[in-house]
Amino acid sequence: MLLAEEPATLISHTIDNFNIQPDRQAIARINESLSTLQQARELRLREAENALKIATHPTLQKDNIHPNPYQSRTQTDIPPTELSRQLNTMTSQHAELTSTHSSTAHASExxxxxxxxxxxxxxxxxxxxxxxxxxxxxxxxxxxxQELEIQGLDGSADDQARRRDPVDDEVLLRLKVYRSLGIEIERDGKDGGTGEFTRAVVRNDRKGDVHVVNMDKKFSKFFYANYFWQTL
Structure with a gap:
């Protein structure tokens, strides 16, 4: 079937079906963009060369530079004398700040x-x-x-016992020791008596003996002590 048709007709139908016109237009736009970009680069390169010439040769006139009339005034358009003044001002400010704020003083602070x-x-x-x-x-x-308030002004019985006369405590301790040995000592209970110990009851539980001794001042304490030990 393909051989029955004309090759030119087939090529024409193929071109119509592919529709390469949008691609050709896109390629044309790309070429145009590349051309514009190249022109912009060349313009910037010329401006940079002119700025370098001004910085190198301050006596060069601006009229020979042919600047872009639509370009705003940049740092390269400032006269060298003004740039020098700005540099001197900034250098002075930096020196003043450096002298005012010492790093050593800051570290110490x-x-x-x-x-x-x-x-x-x-x-x-x-x-x-x-x-x-x-x-x-x-x-x-x-x-x-709070504990003292509960106890009252007189205090507890233990406190009263602790506040007793030390002499009385000593006598009570001695009587307790005597009682543990089996000896009971009695005071003079008569009216007008001296309150001294005048009688001793010595019990010997091992022998079952009980001795009542009336203590008289004419005998020494050493005598009664020996007698008590012999009885025990």
Missing amino acids: IARLDTTKFRTAKAASDAEMEAERLAQQAADLNARL
């Missing part, structure tokens, strides 16, 4: 502030610990006060 901060933190911690200790002490004192 930072170290001093850090030391002050640490000391303040330690003082605050110590104060907090002291406050807790005083609060605990106040709680203990309050508890002790």
Whole structure:
């Protein structure tokens, strides 16, 4: 079937079916963009060369540069004398700032502030610990006060016992020791008596003996001590 048709007709139908016109237009736009980009690059290159010539040769006239009339005034359009003044001004400002803010003084100030901060933190911690200790002490004192209020003005029996005369405590201790040995000592119970020990009852549980001894001042304490030990 293909051989029955004309080759020119087949090629024409193929071209119509492919529709390469949009592609050709796209290629044309790309070429135009490339041309515009190339012109822009050449223009920027010429401007850079002119700026370099101005920086190198300040006496060169601006009329020979042919600047772009639509280009705004840039740093390269500023006269060299004005640039020099700006450089001197900025150099002076930098020197002033450098002399005012010394790095050594800044480091010393930072170290001093850090030391002050640490000391303040330690003082605050110590104060907090002291406050807790005083609060605990106040709680203990309050508890002790409540205990004393409950006991009353006279205090408990144990407190009264602790407030007794030390001499009485010594006598009671001696009587307790004697009683543990089996010896009971009695005071003079008569009216107007001296209250001294005048009688002793000695019990010997092992022998079953009981001896009553009337203590007289004409015999010494050593005599009664030997007698008690012999009886026991």
